[in-house]
Amino acid sequence: MASSGRLTAGEARWHTAAQILTWVRAHPGGTRAELTQDLRLNSGLATEITARLRAMRLLEETPAPRATGQRGRPTTVLGAHPEGPVLLAVDLRTAEWRSAVVTLDGQLTETASVRHGSRSPRAVLAAIRGRVDAVLRAYGNRVRGVSLAVAGTVHEGRLVQSATLGWRDVDLGLVAGDVPLLLGNDATLAGVAEARTGASVGASTALHLMVVVGIGGTVTVDGRPATGSHGAAGEYGHQPYGDRSLICPCGARGCWDLEVDGRALARHLGVAEPQDPAAFLRDHLGGGAAVAAGDAVAAGPADAAGPAVARVAAALGGGVGALVNVHDPATVTLGGLAPLLRRAAPDAFEQAYLDGLMAFHKGRPPAVVDAVHGDDGPLQGAAVLGLDEITSEAALAAWATLPLPQ
Numbered sequence: 001m002a003s004s005g006r007l008t009a010g011e012a013r014w015h016t017a018a019q020i021l022t023w024v025r026a027h028p029g030g031t032r033a034e035l036t037q038d039l040r041l042n043s044g045l046a047t048e049i050t051a052r053l054r055a056m057r058l059l060e061e062t063p064a065p066r067a068t069g070q071r072g073r074p075t076t077v078l079g080a081h082p083e084g085p086v087l088l089a090v091d092l093r094t095a096e097w098r099s100a101v102v103t104l105d106g107q108l109t110e111t112a113s114v115r116h117g118s119r120s121p122r123a124v125l126a127a128i129r130g131r132v133d134a135v136l137r138a139y140g141n142r143v144r145g146v147s148l149a150v151a152g153t154v155h156e157g158r159l160v161q162s163a164t165l166g167w168r169d170v171d172l173g174l175v176a177g178d179v180p181l182l183l184g185n186d187a188t189l190a191g192v193a194e195a196r197t198g199a200s201v202g203a204s205t206a207l208h209l210m211v212v213v214g215i216g217g218t219v220t221v222d223g224r225p226a227t228g229s230h231g232a233a234g235e236y237g238h239q240p241y242g243d244r245s246l247i248c249p250c251g252a253r254g255c256w257d258l259e260v261d262g263r264a265l266a267r268h269l270g271v272a273e274p275q276d277p278a279a280f281l282r283d284h285l286g287g288g289a290a291v292a293a294g295d296a297v298a299a300g301p302a303d304a305a306g307p308a309v310a311r312v313a314a315a316l317g318g319g320v321g322a323l324v325n326v327h328d329p330a331t332v333t334l335g336g337l338a339p340l341l342r343r344a345a346p347d348a349f350e351q352a353y354l355d356g357l358m359a360f361h362k363g364r365p366p367a368v369v370d371a372v373h374g375d376d377g378p379l380q381g382a383a384v385l386g387l388d389e390i391t392s393e394a395a396l397a398a399w400a401t402l403p404l405p406q
């Protein structure tokens with residue numbers, strides 16, 4: 001969307017404004033007095049800038065209720081302006097896509113979920129483009145960006161590959177038309193959501209890992225993901241923590257991806273690779289090693305899958321340990337099916353995790369906790385990073401050039 005780098009003089013004027021909008025998003029119900037203190041602004045300057053942001057349709061101020069006996073001057077509660085910039089966040093998933101209109105205070109509104117009619121890229125992208133056009137008709141030039149999370153590897157605006165969608169080398173640029181488009185991998189964005197508003201808030205460095213089909217994730221530093229120079233970083237599933245005799249669909253040998261999901265479980269159980277590896281894994285994890293009725297292995301005893309599940313859980317735990325050695329995170333969050341997998345074989349997971357750690361980490365291993373955003377993580381993360389973009393100095397400078405409505 002916007003390029004990073006040095007600010008022009010025109011953009012630098014918006015630096016404090018961008019800080020204020022970021023603060024308002026992080027402090028729902030926060031007052032101007034609190035903002036003034038947190039950002040160490042002089043109170044005259046705070047009053048002046050908030051008035052300017054109000055006039056620019058970026059901020060709304062309402063009188064704060066005064067507690068009985070409260071001293072000092074009355075203050076105001078800060079919120080998003082009702083006619084301010086908005087963002088469309090979209091999460092393109094295996095079976096459906098979800099969307100939400102996001103306001104500057106971080107609220108997701110008009111959320112919708114649409115199942116794919118056909119899974120062809122052309123049909124799915126046309127359906128999303130239809131939503132973008134509808135939001136443009138409703139909001140006009142208030143729409144400042146489209147932030148798209150996608151279940152696959154993203155590289156310079158293209159979806160390089162998606163095992164779950166079955167897509168290869170698809171140009172995603174068409175979905176947004178003339179509106180700036182921000183693209184992100186779903187697991188990366190879910191990690192951003194955990195770091196900003198979820199289970200790893202406050203961790204300077206956090207690692208998020210998500211199992212669906214294969215495993216992806218991100219490391220975040222102060223809530224920002226390390227996305228690489230082309231947006232393709234975080235392909236943890238394609239580290240050689242797996243069986244070197246297996247070649248991954250990605251082209252590399254021995255990928256961890258092949259060890260931590262429904263494909264691995266089927267292999268260990270000696271059954272054919274399932275059509276839907278995520279559903280297959282989920283069916284075997286509900287209630288420990290229970291097997292779904294009608295499943296190919298359901299004829300055996302209920303605990304027949306136990307050792308195979310433990311093997312998959314151990315493959316997950318061992319890789320988490322290896323990645324803790326790489327990133328030294330304060331917290332590790334697990335999303336997708338990973339929490340269920342760990343819960344199905346907690347001892348196998350824990351043992352492999354500790355075994356994978358370098359000795360100096362073993363005394364105080366980072367906590368490995370469940371993600372709190374669950375299925376909503378990618379959409380929430382797309383909203384967070386999209387709002388970072390549309391409240392950047394450059395984006396505010398561009399917003400300031402728009403004519404005000406009569």
Ligand SMILES: [Zn+2]
Nearest residue numbers: 238248250255
């Ligand atoms: Zn691979």
